[in-house]
Amino acid sequence: MSLVARVLRPLPVLLIVLLLVLPSLVVVPMSFSSSQILEFPPQGFSLRWYEAIAGNAVWLEAARNSLAVALAVVVLSTLIGAPAGIAIGLWRWRGRSLFLGFALVPAVMPPMVLAIGMYITYARFDLVGYWGLVAAHTVMALPFVVLTVMSSAQLVDPTLLTAAQSLGAKRWRVLVEIVLPLVKGGMAAGAIFAFITSWDEVVVAIYLTDPTFKTLPVVMWNQLRERVDPNVAVVATLLFAVTSLVMAYVVLKGERKKRVQ
Amino acid sequence: MSQPRTGSLHWLLIMPLLCLLALFFVAPLYFVIERGFTDPAGAGLDNYRRVLDDPAARRFAWNTVRTAVTVTVCASLLGYTYAYATFKASRRMRVFLLYCVLVPFWTSLLVRTYAWAVMLRDEGVINKTLASLGMIDAPLPLLRNSFAVTLGMTQILLPFVILPCYSAMTRVDVSLVQAARSLGASPTKAFFRVFLPLTRPGLAAGAFLTFILATGYYITPVLLGGPGDQPIAVLIENAVQQQGDWGLAGALAALTTVMVLVALMAGWRSLTRSVLETGRKS
Helix, strand or coil: CCHHHHHHCCHHHHHHHHHHHHHHHHHHHHHCECCCCCCCCCCCECCHHHHHHHCCHHHHHHHHHHHHHHHHHHHHHHHHHHHHHHHHHHECCCCHHHHHHHHHHHHHCCHHHHHHHHHHHHHHCCCCCHHHHHHHHHHHHHHHHHHHHHHHHHCCCHHHHHHHHHCCCCHHHHHHHHHHHHCHHHHHHHHHHHHHHHHCCCHHHHHHCECCECCHHHHHHHHHHCCCCCHHHHHHHHHHHHHHHHHHHHHHHHHHHHHHC | CCECCCCCHHHHHHHHHHHHHHHHHHHHHHHHHHHHHHCCCCCCCHHHHHHHHCHHHHHHHHHHHHHHHHHHHHHHHHHHHHHHHHHHCCHHHHHHHHHHHHHHHHCCHHHHHHHHHHHHCCCCHHHHHHHHCCCCCCCCCCCCCHHHHHHHHHHHHHHHHHHHHHHHHHCCCHHHHHHHHHCCCCHHHHHHHHHHHHHHHHHHHHHHHHHHHHHCCCHHHHHHCCHHHCCHHHHHHHHHHCCCCHHHHHHHHHHHHHHHHHHHHHCHHHHHHHHHHCCCCC
16 A cells, blocks of 8 residues: 555544544633633633632532433433333334334434423423423433343343243243343443433423523523523533543443453 | 243333323324414414415425435445444454544533534634635635534434444454455455445434434524524424414424424334344344
């Protein structure tokens, strides 16, 4: 291979890597800016915006609300989605793929359609606010839980189930004592996706929150539309730091497991 | 394979999900679509007639479809390339490349979109760099146009192409490609005649998913696009927020839903096949 070709060949992939990570990385230096407005490259270095966030009740309150919603969504979507994922992944039954399609549709519906539909429906039952948003986000997070649990349930060796049953275990016991431990990994992955889905959701949250109860993305959205200071970059950086650490852990652990196998 | 006898246990396991979706997903969809026919009282098909006669609605619909198609093409080309590079890379490189695919998932979509706005504007880093290199005299118009929207949405939707493509590639029987090579096919020919057709279901699944998701986008076009890039979602929001016209919003929501469902059915086979095979070892 000529020298030019050797230099040029990895270039497309390098550019795609940049495209993928650049918007996440650019935010970090912007958060340490000392100027009044959000800009890149930032002017000067300071921690003033970190101090501003730490003392700002609106952001802290919104973060608390987001966390409360996301945790409830994780619990509910795992409780409801995991059994369905097991049923799809473990057995073949009539209507299986139709049911799978139905369970996945909420993930591809335009958020704006969901938002106004949920707004008029939930408002009738006085559900706008915390529980309404939990219900909405659970609907949107379920597809990910179903998918990940289904994938790990498909890997369960059917002879294990037959063996347990032939030894006299009831079907419920087989599910709880054999299948459940085997799909734990899928459930954990689904839970992470469910958390992120709720934590990052804007459009539906705009409609289902009110001035007394706002989540982090809603506050960010309002900020971005009005005045733009590095507050948003600070919040983004903090979130980015936490989630990248979690992800690094998950990816490395997954690779190690593969090597052992 | 899977167990043949399940009795009715699977019904018990899926019942909670069916109930939840019926109450909190199907009912809202039904009520918003119903509004399209009943608001104002006795509207019937009037709202739909208004949508079809309205040149603005046609323009917004065209914006939506045009953006979705452009983004799907860009994301498919870049995503497949990236997945192939990942597939061919050494183990360490592969971990790195797979990690990079996941990075976007963990940064708020709002923030990533805004980061583009900061980089692309007239006094942004790209224009400043080009100007200081003497390559341009006046700043390039990079923001508030279709270019910015396509860039922002491609960035967000790329993982949805890369992951199914990569997963399809790992299931390919590599000896088939080697057989083609040993029978005299050039590397290029072996790729296009053997490898690409074998991985096409993954690509199709990714492309359909991208198209369907792109038709529903709201945040990115609003923050990065110009007046000519605003999608139907913006029209729906205007109908609700500015005019309180729930009938029009209902009709638009119904049309959008139908569009998504049609695309979903068109891609149904490749999507379910890709999904149902993801976890299965070949």
